[in-house]
Amino acid sequence: MKDRMTPAVRIGGHTQRGQCAKRMSILDAAADVFCRQGFAGASIDEIAAVACVSRQTIYNHYREKETLFVAVVEDVMTRANAMLFSVLSSFPENADDLEDELTAFAVRLNKNCICNHDGKFLRKLVQTEGERYPHLFESWRQQGPGKLTNALSALLARLAHKGALVIDDFDIAARQFVALANADLQMMTLFGETPSDEELDKAARNAVRTFLKAYGRLGADIAGRPPEFAAIAS
Amino acid sequence: MKDRMTPAVRIGGHTQRGQCAKRMSILDAAADVFCRQGFAGASIDEIAAVACVSRQTIYNHYREKETLFVAVVEDVMTRANAMLFSVLSSFPENADDLEDELTAFAVRLNKNCICNHDGKFLRKLVQTEGERYPHLFESWRQQGPGKLTNALSALLARLAHKGALVIDDFDIAARQFVALANADLQMMTLFGETPSDEELDKAARNAVRTFLKAYGRLGADIAGRPPEFAAIAS
DNA sequence: TGTAAACTAGACGCCATTGTCTAACACGTC
């Protein structure tokens, strides 16, 4: 399992390849075990076993358990941040098919940032070890989720500027968009379950319908109400 | 600290009082330590110290660490459930001052169920130990948060029936109400911070405004629809 | 005041884990 041992990209000369592969293998295994057992419950021996590596190798790369833990957290955080901003860059630009495009965006957000492996892990970590490593998570909070609201509110502002949305406070609307997108999945994510594609889609659609009912251009028209309503409304 | 040692309510004859006080003191201390350190990280000695009780006393009441843990979790769960349904029973019945009343309700929900001590603890526990004690948390999920949606959707239906709201799917609306109520506090609760009363109030108000924009009768009016559509919608 | 139950403090064995150390092994380079 986890065949990270297969020859990876050769970067420099020397034995870099092997070393790099080992490091990644260890990080992966450690993330897995830390996620399941927490910091206190995780044992270096188990990590070594999962990584198919001797215990001493772990101590060679990361001086002690805590160093390894911090490295794992930083690794997961940078991956998660990169994914978050990649998804953000796919936010719909123009107002055509707004409902469908926003729905697809919400699906991507949920699937790749919140319900995925890294997302679960980070939420778990922040809650359990947040008090023990305040600076570690605080910096992530500001650079990751903290910027999510800002970025999303700017994107919503752009749509509002084009007349596709009617929003008085963009920050609040951004937070509410994220909250609505998670509304149907919150219990699942809390319990660590992974939603199916159908569930993801349905949750996103429900969220966007309500979001557009509240912030859509005509307030109530297109926003997912049956056609009769739109007809009467206009 | 934590002077549970003061003579408590005397229930039966015998030594009940002392024993009962000890049990509660231990449960309180254990909840505190388990919450901070997790199951693996918590030590019986620390719990004993916090409870101002000898270690042996803990082993007398609860045979082993796991028994104590389960007892703590069940204790917190029943408290949290009781509070949840108490808050639910304060849901506004009639449509007068709907915005203010829904806001006050959202504040109560956040303050007493989600952002309070027990709420934080349970979220932490479910995430960290959920896999280890599936049945324990599954039953709570069904009897607590699971019923929250049902109850809330019934309450919303009552309001819709009275023409105060226009809702097509009550379950979805219920989940969205809760999600919106937490939208502004999610980051705080994730990081274990406790929102101030002002923050609670502002968050609730933002949530209810948007909820009513999407589901309020007034929102429908503004959108150019006569009130009688409330009836059609349900 | 006497008795029984509960509580305390501390010692104890047991076990898992951490982090170090050593000797042997694998592999690529000179």
Next chain:
DNA sequence: GACGTGTTAGACAATGGCGTCTAGTTTACA
């Protein structure tokens, strides 16, 4: 083939937690 770097397996001491046991003390009630 010699060499250096990285890896491995296992032994090792030290630590700390769990759960048991015992002897002595407190508490509640008759």
